[in-house]
Amino acid sequence: MVTLAKYLFAGVVMLAFLVLCYIDPALAQEAAEPVAEAAEEAAPTLNTGDTAWMLTSTAIVLLMTIPGLALFYGGMVRKKNVLSVVMQCFAICCVITIAWFAMGYSLAFTDGGGMNSYIGGLSKAFLKGVGIDTLTLTIPESVFFTFQATFAIITPALIVGAFVDRMKFSALLLFMVLWSLVVYAPITHWVWGGGFLANAGVLDFAGGTVVHINAGIAGLVCAIYLGRRSGYGTENMAPHNLVYSVIGASLLWVGWFGFNAGSAVAANGAAGMAMAVTQIATAAAALGWMFTEWLIHKKPSILGIISGAVAGLVAITPAAGFVEPMGALWIGIAAGIICFFASTTVKKALGYDDSLDVFGIHGVGGIVGAILTGVFAAEAIAGKTGLLEGNAGQVLTQIWGITATIVWCAVATFVILIIVNILVGVRVSQAAEVEGLDINLHGEVVQ
Amino acid sequence: MKLVMAIIKPFKLDEVRQALTELGLQGMTVTEVKGYGRQKGHTEIYRGAEYAVNFLPKIKIEVVVPTKQVDKAVDAIVSAAKTGQIGDGKIFVVPVEQTVRIRTGETNESAL
Numbered sequence: 001m002v003t004l005a006k007y008l009f010a011g012v013v014m015l016a017f018l019v020l021c022y023i024d025p026a027l028a029q030e031a032a033e034p035v036a037e038a039a040e041e042a043a044p045t046l047n048t049g050d051t052a053w054m055l056t057s058t059a060i061v062l063l064m065t066i067p068g069l070a071l072f073y074g075g076m077v078r079k080k081n082v083l084s085v086v087m088q089c090f091a092i093c094c095v096i097t098i099a100w101f102a103m104g105y106s107l108a109f110t111d112g113g114g115m116n117s118y119i120g121g122l123s124k125a126f127l128k129g130v131g132i133d134t135l136t137l138t139i140p141e142s143v144f145f146t147f148q149a150t151f152a153i154i155t156p157a158l159i160v161g162a163f164v165d166r167m168k169f170s171a172l173l174l175f176m177v178l179w180s181l182v183v184y185a186p187i188t189h190w191v192w193g194g195g196f197l198a199n200a201g202v203l204d205f206a207g208g209t210v211v212h213i214n215a216g217i218a219g220l221v222c223a224i225y226l227g228r229r230s231g232y233g234t235e236n237m238a239p240h241n242l243v244y245s246v247i248g249a250s251l252l253w254v255g256w257f258g259f260n261a262g263s264a265v266a267a268n269g270a271a272g273m274a275m276a277v278t279q280i281a282t283a284a285a286a287l288g289w290m291f292t293e294w295l296i297h298k299k300p301s302i303l304g305i306i307s308g309a310v311a312g313l314v315a316i317t318p319a320a321g322f323v324e325p326m327g328a329l330w331i332g333i334a335a336g337i338i339c340f341f342a343s344t345t346v347k348k349a350l351g352y353d354d355s356l357d358v359f360g361i362h363g364v365g366g367i368v369g370a371i372l373t374g375v376f377a378a379e380a381i382a383g384k385t386g387l388l389e390g391n392a393g394q395v396l397t398q399i400w401g402i403t404a405t406i407v408w409c410a411v412a413t414f415v416i417l418i419i420v421n422i423l424v425g426v427r428v429s430q431a432a433e434v435e436g437l438d439i440n441l442h443g444e445v446v447q
Numbered sequence: 448m449k450l451v452m453a454i455i456k457p458f459k460l461d462e463v464r465q466a467l468t469e470l471g472l473q474g475m476t477v478t479e480v481k482g483y484g485r486q487k488g489h490t491e492i493y494r495g496a497e498y499a500v501n502f503l504p505k506i507k508i509e510v511v512v513p514t515k516q517v518d519k520a521v522d523a524i525v526s527a528a529k530t531g532q533i534g535d536g537k538i539f540v541v542p543v544e545q546t547v548r549i550r551t552g553e554t555n556e557s558a559l
Contacts, residue, residue, distance in 0.1 A: 238500075239493055299492070301493075303493055303494060307494065343494050345495065347495070357494060
């Protein structure tokens with residue numbers, strides 16, 4: 001009861017703060033002005049084709065988290081914890097939606113005044129001023145908000161894979177809300193909201209840095225902070241139902257067309273090419289992982305081929321709007337092979353229990369994709385050149401983007417974990433972990 | 448009366464059931480079990496993590512037969528369940544003291 005009270009108290013304080021920001025007219029008006037001016041200059045008009053595609057993309061990106069990621073992860077844990085994992089994914093979907101509506105969207109996508117290089121303002125907290133006629137580019141801002149909400153949801157949900165089987169549910173809710181506002185929203189602003197990485201010329205089409213490196217690094221920090229699962233290395237922790245994981249990975253692949261092609265924020269040639277390179281890179285990475293595993297472990301596994309596919313989806317994400325199909329092929333092959341070694345050999349050698357390889361696949365795949373975007377960016381696609389077209393500096397710019405993301409994400413994630421641990425405790429008891437989270441935290445089991 | 452208890456490979460269940468039915472036996476009890484013998488277990492690999500699985504899935508059949516039919520029943524199970532590969536299973540025969548059919552109260556061989 002004491003921990004619950006602490007948690008409720010934290011929630012109330014946060015809400016009170018949000019409401020204060022919302023009703024402070026001076027603060028809101030100050031930050032809103034530049035945006036209004038920009039809108040007048042560009043004078044955009046609504047395009048129905050773009051809007052239709054973005055409505056569709058938004059729906060299928062939501063499908064990536066629930067049920068896609070929930071099933072992908074759920075199938076890989078032991079039967080006693082499957083409900084806790086799908087519960088975590090579903091609850092994150094709900095709680096992040098509210099956090100994004102209250103504050104996250106505004107922090108990411110509005111002008112932050114003097115702090116604009118690092119963080120946006122609160123002028124659109126609780127979607128203040130967003131009506132049915134408000135546009136972002138050529139689509140309603142309401143659609144852009146919801147589309148971005150689905151990204152804000154899947155990013156923290158990806159982190160779940162690092163600490164399955166052992167994190168408290170109350171700690172998870174608190175951690176995810178804080179992480180979304182302190183880590184996800186600012187980094188989104190850096191890259192897509194006019195922050196310092198956007199100004200430095202970092203290329204991240206659909207979230208290789210914002211979503212995947214970010215989730216991967218946070219996952220690694222969580223895995224190290226929480227420690228290994230009890231029985232790690234001695235008990236059998238084999239996946240309880242890989243068919244769920246296959247369904248989940250397949251939904252991720254389908255949803256990723258909304259993620260990558262939707263990031264064009266238009267129904268045009270850029271979206272079409274993003275779709276094609278996504279398909280090619282994913283297939284190449286799935287085969288890359290499968291053949292590497294076949295050589296090393298003597299058998300091609302279904303868990304291997306779907307893991308490779310996800311690695312390919314991750315790696316092509318930053319590149320999807322900048323590279324040609326041949327570039328996508330090489331990015332896919334590289335991601336499949338490198339992520340295989342990161343999730344098997346490297347993880348084993350370093351001894352951390354990143355249970356479902358959030359770092360090995362999303363962190364490493366995101367870094368591979370971000371660097372190779374700087375190598376394969378083709379002028380013919382979006383007017384951006386990479387190393388192969390003589391612009392070696394782009395690779396360094398990409399590395400700068402990666403480094404800034406890793407540093408802020410790692411430090412902030414660590415601090416948030418400490419705060420959450422003091423408030424409610426991050427890890428379940430040893431007895432609860434052995435018996436299973438489903439019965440202990442949620443009072444339900446799968447027979 | 449004897450209890451014939453056979454541990455067999457799961458996919459051989461239907462052939463064994465058919466062989467015993469042909470002998471005129473009218474019932475059996477089947478359980479999904481796990482265990483190991485000289486076959487030992489096998490190794491599974493998930494993203495490089497190796498797990499030794501010591502207990503393999505098998506089917507346990509229990510059937511109570513009149514003493515004079517025991518040999519035929521055992522032979523039928525052996526010929527139906529045999530693949531010649533390691534892991535075909537084992538048969539145990541133990542005496543049964545009493546049998547009661549619950550519905551009618553009949554006892555022993557007339558209750559089988």
